[in-house]
Amino acid sequence: MIESTMINRNSHHHIAPLWLYLAIGGALLVLTAVTITVSYIDLGGWNIVVALVIASIKGSLVAMFFMHLYYDKKIYTIVIVMGLLFLSIFISLTMFDTGRRGDIYEIKSEPIKPEADFYKELPPADSLDQTGHSEH
Amino acid sequence: MSHSKDRPSYLAHHFSDPAQQSDSAKLGMWIFILTEILLFGGLFVAYSIFRAWNPDMFYNAHKFLDVKMGGINTVVLITSSVTMALSIRSMQLGRKKQTIGFLVATLLFAAVFLVIKYLEYSHKFHLGQLPGKFYTFTGVKGNNPHIFFSIYFVMTGLHGVHVIAGMTVIVMMLVRTMRNRFSSEYYTPLEMTGLYWHLVDLIWIYLFPLLYLIG
Numbered sequence: 030m031i032e033s034t035m036i037n038r039n040s041h042h043h044i045a046p047l048w049l050y051l052a053i054g055g056a057l058l059v060l061t062a063v064t065i066t067v068s069y070i071d072l073g074g075w076n077i078v079v080a081l082v083i084a085s086i087k088g089s090l091v092a093m094f095f096m097h098l099y100y101d102k103k104i105y106t107i108v109i110v111m112g113l114l115f116l117s118i119f120i121s122l123t124m125f126d127t128g129r130r131g132d133i134y135e136i137k138s139e140p141i142k143p144e145a146d147f148y149k150e151l152p153p154a155d156s157l158d159q160t161g162h163s164e165h
Numbered sequence: 166m167s168h169s170k171d172r173p174s175y176l177a178h179h180f181s182d183p184a185q186q187s188d189s190a191k192l193g194m195w196i197f198i199l200t201e202i203l204l205f206g207g208l209f210v211a212y213s214i215f216r217a218w219n220p221d222m223f224y225n226a227h228k229f230l231d232v233k234m235g236g237i238n239t240v241v242l243i244t245s246s247v248t249m250a251l252s253i254r255s256m257q258l259g260r261k262k263q264t265i266g267f268l269v270a271t272l273l274f275a276a277v278f279l280v281i282k283y284l285e286y287s288h289k290f291h292l293g294q295l296p297g298k299f300y301t302f303t304g305v306k307g308n309n310p311h312i313f314f315s316i317y318f319v320m321t322g323l324h325g326v327h328v329i330a331g332m333t334v335i336v337m338m339l340v341r342t343m344r345n346r347f348s349s350e351y352y353t354p355l356e357m358t359g360l361y362w363h364l365v366d367l368i369w370i371y372l373f374p375l376l377y378l379i380g
Contacts, residue, residue, distance in 0.1 A: 050247055
């Protein structure tokens with residue numbers, strides 16, 4: 030591929046080859062099919078992990094090649110990775126609290142409005158334990 | 166000092182050369198993208214908390230989202246990202262007509278995405294699967310099913326607003342391309358529009374499995 034090394038000397042623009050964009054697009058579609066298929070297999074708690082790993086692979090492909098982070102100055106990657114780092118701190122610290130608060134006192138998932146019409150055709154809410162899991 | 170003779174018309178006076186101008190635009194755009202991710206980040210945190218509290222309700226409620234329609238929309242959005250990237254590549258090669266073609270294709274895919282979203286929304290409106298106090302649907306087992314639909318509508322709604330904003334900017338770029346404002350030397354606004362459009366795709370890549378494919 031001659032095009033793959035084509036660089037406009039005047040403006041230092043990198044021009045990625047056509048096949049690269051088509052290959053990345055194809056990979057994204059394949060990964061979409063994989064994530065849909067895997068979601069129908071019961072992996073218990075691993076379903077969410079697999080879904081997020083596949084989404085992150087897809088996201089990285091988009092950011093690296095469609096958004097050109099792979100070719101551009103590293104400062105842009107640093108900016109966005111720092112942001113994602115702080116977002117992950119935000120989510121993980123919140124989840125520590127949400128996940129472990131039951132160790133201190135009992136938390137019960139209760140309907141905000143038990144008399145709401147849409148509960149009438151459903152089993153009573155107290156058959157659900159604190160995490161919302163059905164006991165039967 | 167360089168004088169106006171050496172300066173291309175697209176170079177603003179406060180930049181020393183086109184590379185510096187382009188780098189500044191890109192840095193600004195990436196910082197903007199960061200704020201967008203943090204904007205959606207707050208919603209992802211809300212999603213995490215309510216899903217952790219009501220795992221069964223989330224599982225039962227998500228069954229009412231149409232995986233086929235969400236899947237088609239994922240394919241549509243990924244394809245639109247490819248055409249957006251190709252429109253910039255065409256401009257890098259100085260092929261104006263190709264650029265216009267790819268921008269129009271991107272707009273069409275974006276419109277298909279919104280039409281499918283409209284069909285999904287109107288079906289849910291019809292069933293009463295509405296956010297908050299407007300929720301009347303009776304088929305979801307578990308406490309507070311209206312919370313799932315509140316999260317669904319806020320997250321996909323905010324994403325939909327971004328699709329519309331992206332389409333607006335793409336139309337502006339289409340007009341500028343037709344007016345010969347861009348060349349293989351200068352196409353920074355087109356490139357920034359591409360970054361924004363890929364961000365819209367990126368957010369959907371996470372929304373789709375988290376809302377439609379709860380295992």
